[in-house]
Amino acid sequence: MIEFRFVVGDLARTSFAYSPLQEAVYSLRCWRDPARYPHQRPWLRRLAPAFRRQDTEVLTALIAPSLWIPDFLTPRPDRPRPVFAQQLKALGATPPHTLAADFTAAYAGEPLPPVVRAGLADPAALLDRIVRALTAYWEDCLAPDWWPRVHTVLESDLAYRGKVLAEEGAGGLFASLDPRLTWNGEVLTLVKKLDRHPWSEADIEIGGRGLVLVPTLFAVGAHTNIDPVLPPLLCYPARGRATISETPPPATDEALTRLLGASRARILHLLRDPASTTELAHRLAVTPGAVSQHLAILYDAGLLTRARSGRSVRYARSELGERLCGAR
Template identity: 40%
Template structure:
């Protein structure tokens, strides 16, 4: 007999689509990376990162984090709060973890299965102290194994948010969710996500936060009440995350406008910000800005402000130069 699939389902009122927002979360990526460390075969795209950080972790006790974030199944929600700003800061997110009510943390620890029961019981016996220990360990783990790599992950996720925001604005919810992930489907006024448990509820005016991820690839994840509804899905282009350096510049184009400007123009296959380009190109934002000014004056790129960010994209003339080269 075929097993019936289960779903988490959110019911949208007419104005709930307008409350969809995108964000990404450094602490979510940090927590997700714990599973990557323990099961790298499952997330083999991140093997370069695993090889780089494992030697650094010899003196760091991650046993309590591993117990609360097992390799499969439920992990405690309090370590991955729903982002409350489009681009949250790790320190601010960690502060939210520290402020978790002890009774909530104890209850969530009790829902974890497959972990060392002695570690879980120690946490639940004094959850206030347990939350403080977990936050301190997350801080040390970030400093040792993740902070150095965050700018690269940030650039990937920033590009994904930009692309998906345009998709939502142009085509609405139906187009957005049509290719978000095979486990995600839009059903008229409902968004369904395949899970191992059943849940259905109206969004109720809270909005839905869509969070692209690199380290949770290739899976999805959800959060429901008492947290703000959140859907985590794999970002496009995760396979390029650990590719070194800027994209190659076509020789003819490099000869025409210079190698660095050719690389920038090639990198603008998708719109990007100055800061994201700087991280990818391993140049200063000031240097990138100077090159973008020249490309803009030459009619090869255009700029558009979206909120606090300025996005650069190739013009049709820029597209034709890259394609011809």
């Protein structure tokens, strides 16, 4: 059981963020145990040739047999929407002496792989190799197509959680993240069912540091850092993560298609969750310019709403758009 203890002001400092670095590192779990992530299998098949060209010796060593990961590889995001390159630069500044303890904790009694055992003789060199391997993996495998789709899911999750918080308060929000979370107004408790990799009990004082809630596509349930002394963080399964491998949906409603045209009907269908022009373009495999034209027409017709989110504008169905789509 893990307890996060809040005092006055801590709830107000609770925030959301996602982490491109964390998702990149967590995606390595798929290569070790693909059966655990069925929604990623189409991507694994597509990315396998590029992955085989990577430094797989070190990349696979970052994931313990239990699928635990050394804490230094998944630092708490310092902003809601960090940039991968900036996160990787910060990772490269990790004090090398922390690597041995973090790998040992992640492997939890299992023998360290040879590349890690040998590398810890010169942890600075090992850290440099890890950073270079993650850079190449991101650029060759993830950034071109995989990350834009993941980014869409994470942005949609943040929009949904904000709505839950506004409508149901903190209790409803925490309950929506994982049914194993309970909130009594002062303590957020996470209980893990017994398995062969039990957590240690932890009593974490938020203490003005703020709790950051981080959605991920690679979690079955909520979890936190291995080391409870680190700044408070709670990862949870992103809503809609199973859509990562979906193909563009057909516009199946004949009347809606006749009214709007196939492309606009498809976009309206996709906007059951908010998305940006770029995200929709990736999902539909068309240019952002083409999507932008359709969005402008749908917005002018009163079928969409829009709101700025960081550097992008996110679109969602309006009440009229929802009624037009019915329950679809």
